[in-house]
Amino acid sequence: MSIHDLRPVRSQDLPPKPHNPVPVWVMATLAALWLILWDLEISFEALAYGVEDMGEYFSRYGQPDFSNLSRYLELMGITLATALWGTVFALLVAFFLAPLAARNFTPNPQAYRIAREILNFMRAMPDLLLALIFVAALGLGPLPGALALGVHTAGFLGKFFAESLERVDKGVCEGVASTGANFPQMIMYAGWPSILREAMGYVLYILDRNVRMASVLGLVGAGGIGLALHDTLRLFDYGQSAALILVILATILIIDYASAWLRGRLG
Amino acid sequence: MTTVSTWRWPTPSGWLPLPLVGGVLVLICALWLTAPMVEVDFVRLIGSLGKMTAFAGQMFVAPDWNYVPQLLAKMLETIEMTILGTAIAIVLSLPMGILAARNATPHIVVYRVTRDALSLMRALPELVWALVFVSAVGLGPLPGVMALAFVTVGFMGKFFAESIEVVDQKAVEGVRAHGAGWLQVRLFAMLPQALPDFVGTVMYILDHNLRAAAILGLVGAGGIGYDLVMSMRLFQYDRLLLIALAIYLVVTLLDRASDRLRSRIIHGRQA
Numbered sequence: 001m002s003i004h005d006l007r008p009v010r011s012q013d014l015p016p017k018p019h020n021p022v023p024v025w026v027m028a029t030l031a032a033l034w035l036i037l038w039d040l041e042i043s044f045e046a047l048a049y050g051v052e053d054m055g056e057y058f059s060r061y062g063q064p065d066f067s068n069l070s071r072y073l074e075l076m077g078i079t080l081a082t083a084l085w086g087t088v089f090a091l092l093v094a095f096f097l098a099p100l101a102a103r104n105f106t107p108n109p110q111a112y113r114i115a116r117e118i119l120n121f122m123r124a125m126p127d128l129l130l131a132l133i134f135v136a137a138l139g140l141g142p143l144p145g146a147l148a149l150g151v152h153t154a155g156f157l158g159k160f161f162a163e164s165l166e167r168v169d170k171g172v173c174e175g176v177a178s179t180g181a182n183f184p185q186m187i188m189y190a191g192w193p194s195i196l197r198e199a200m201g202y203v204l205y206i207l208d209r210n211v212r213m214a215s216v217l218g219l220v221g222a223g224g225i226g227l228a229l230h231d232t233l234r235l236f237d238y239g240q241s242a243a244l245i246l247v248i249l250a251t252i253l254i255i256d257y258a259s260a261w262l263r264g265r266l267g
Numbered sequence: 268m269t270t271v272s273t274w275r276w277p278t279p280s281g282w283l284p285l286p287l288v289g290g291v292l293v294l295i296c297a298l299w300l301t302a303p304m305v306e307v308d309f310v311r312l313i314g315s316l317g318k319m320t321a322f323a324g325q326m327f328v329a330p331d332w333n334y335v336p337q338l339l340a341k342m343l344e345t346i347e348m349t350i351l352g353t354a355i356a357i358v359l360s361l362p363m364g365i366l367a368a369r370n371a372t373p374h375i376v377v378y379r380v381t382r383d384a385l386s387l388m389r390a391l392p393e394l395v396w397a398l399v400f401v402s403a404v405g406l407g408p409l410p411g412v413m414a415l416a417f418v419t420v421g422f423m424g425k426f427f428a429e430s431i432e433v434v435d436q437k438a439v440e441g442v443r444a445h446g447a448g449w450l451q452v453r454l455f456a457m458l459p460q461a462l463p464d465f466v467g468t469v470m471y472i473l474d475h476n477l478r479a480a481a482i483l484g485l486v487g488a489g490g491i492g493y494d495l496v497m498s499m500r501l502f503q504y505d506r507l508l509l510i511a512l513a514i515y516l517v518v519t520l521l522d523r524a525s526d527r528l529r530s531r532i533i534h535g536r537q538a
Contacts, residue, residue: 033354036347040408040489047409057403081301088298124518128394128482128492129511132499137319142305143312196287216394219485220496223306226395233398245391252390 064246065239072225072247079224080251082142082217083210086149090210091203093122093154098161099187104173105165107183119162123155127213131222145222149213153206160202164195204259211255215248331505338494338506342513345490348408349480352415353473359420361458364427370439371431371453381424389421393479397488408489415476415483423472430464431457463532470525477521481514 066072099105100115127148134144168191176190192199218226225248232240365371367385372378393414400410434457442456484492491510498506 029354033351036351040344040347040351040412042351042409042412047404054403078304081304084297084301085305085307088294120519120522121515124515124522125511126478126482126514126518128485129495129514132496133322136499137322138311138315143307146305146307212390212392216392219394219398229395230398233402245395248395249387249390253386256386256390 060238061242061245063239064242065237066243068240069243069247072228072244075225075228076215076247076251078142079214079218079226080211082146082222082224083149083207083214085146086153086210086214087203087207089146089150090152090154090157090206093150094157094161097154097158098165099183099191101158101162102165102191104168104170105183105187105191115158116162119155119158121155122151123159125152125155127152128217128220131217131220135221140221140223142223145214145217145224148217148222149210153210157202157206161195161199164198164202165191168194201263204263208255208259212252215252325502325504328505328508330509331503334506334509338491338509338513341484341491341494342517344408345480345484345492346477346517348411348415348483348490349473349477352412352419352480353469353476355412355416356419356423356472357469359416360423360427363420363424364431365453365457367424367428368431368457370434370436371457373449382428385421385424385428387421389418389425391418393418393483394486397483398486401487406487406489411480411483411488411490414488415479418479419472419476422475423468426468426471427461427465430461430468434460466532467529470528474518474521474525477518481518 097115097119100107100111101119103112106112106115130151131145131148134147138144138147172194173186173190176186181189214224214226215229216226218224218228219230221227225244229241229244229248232244363381363385366373366377367381369378372381396417397410397414400413404410404413438460439452439456442452447455480490480492482490482492482495484490484494485496487493491514494506495510495514498504498510
């Protein structure tokens with residue numbers, strides 16, 4: 001009598017045993033993370049030793065030196081202006097590209113594909129990389145920064161707008177189309193008015209994001225407050241660095257609250 | 268008071284919608300006032316078009332194939348930093364998200380404090396924190412991962428909290444009726460409902476972190492960024508082309524994958 005004969009007769013009729021893949025996934029993830037840790041040569045010992053040093057290091061930022069505050073505010077102003085120009089540039093590009101990249105508005109499938117690809121490409125290029133390129137081409141200053149922000153976020157804004165446009169109520173589109181509207185008229189009377197509120201939310205979000213990014217673009221020579229921060233950090237001038245970080249922090253928090261308030265009023 | 272109708276056009280009165288026109292006018296004024304600050308100079312811009320095309324032309328050189336092994340290693344490091352930073356952030360954001368959700372927080376004061384802490388953490392971009400962490404723990408991927416995790420907790424904690432806040436209260440009551448404790452209610456009633464949202468958030472953050480990780484090397488925090496800057500500074504366009512291409516490829520692939528996964532989660536399995 002072999003072992004197989006001991007099997008219950010109706011075992012084939014039973015429903016399959018429920019299997020729970022979660023433990024496998026968790027183990028696989030942990031293994032992958034461990035491999036990554038090992039490959040990056042990150043040791044927790046070094047981190048543990050580092051924690052003490054870090055406490056001491058951060059204490060050096062204890063006394064912010066606001067003696068150059070007016071200069072910092074001016075730099076912050078430039079940074080904000082850079083973000084604004086970048087956002088407006090992105091808005092303009094997205095305004096023209098998004099209708100082409102929306103499946104229900106696009107005049108022909110070829111334009112749809114090309115617009116999508118352009119938006120994808122703009123989105124895929126990191127803005128600091130673009131800033132590096134524009135700085136090399138245009139020279140130092142905030143303008144290449146604004147252009148870089150504009151190109152990169154035009155990709156995002158265009159995609160967001162296109163997705164909103166694709167959600168526009170079919171009845172609205174048909175209503176306008178039945179009056180014999182052509183492509184620009186469809187966009188102006190069926191497209192944008194329907195998504196205005198949503199679009200404003202996206203623009204605010206992008207502006208918010210651009211202010212954050214504009215404050216670091218200075219690192220690659222694109223002007224603004226990031227350049228000053230980079231310089232003071234390089235010179236180990238912790239007082240001034242702390243003051244600059246605080247100025248950036250305060251501005252971003254103010255913008256955060258302002259855009260939350262505006263969005264609350266819009267929505 | 269702006270009503271819905273004044274935000275639309277054509278308006279009932281036939282006039283242009285005033286808030287919209289006003290907004291555009293304010294925007295134009297702001298642009299005009301800030302133009303000197305940004306040093307917008309269209310003459311210079313057009314004049315530099317030639318320079319730009321020349322620069323773009325320089326990019327099209329025979330790629331430096333000898334560089335490929337190093338490029339792959341650096342790209343792998345970038346991706347690993349992204350994954351590690353995101354994973355650490357997920358672990359830290361879950362409790363933060365619970366504390367920062369109005370319906371799951373133990374006390375309203377904890378809620379406020381956590382919210383403010385999260386908004387402070389996400390206020391500054393990764394690059395600033397990377398700059399600080401590099402000064403603190405030295406060069407290499409470690410400060411990069413720390414910076415990514417730190418900023419990402421700020422974003423992810425907020426998104427998690429928002430998805431916990433919209434869970435169905437009935438399931439919570441049902442679990443509570445079984446005599447579940449504080450932690451059990453959160454673990455078995457709230458988290459399972461918020462899970463699809465979490466996955467979407469994680470994909471979005473992963474995407475964001477990959478872009479960020481690609482440039483962290485700029486300040487010496489590991490990844491491809493360092494090579495990127497160096498090849499730019501040294502005018503090694505044969506390498507620059509490959510690096511830009513590699514970043515574009517990886518970002519696009521992840522973008523597509525996350526788009527697909529997100530629409531599958533939102534629209535169900537068949538989509």
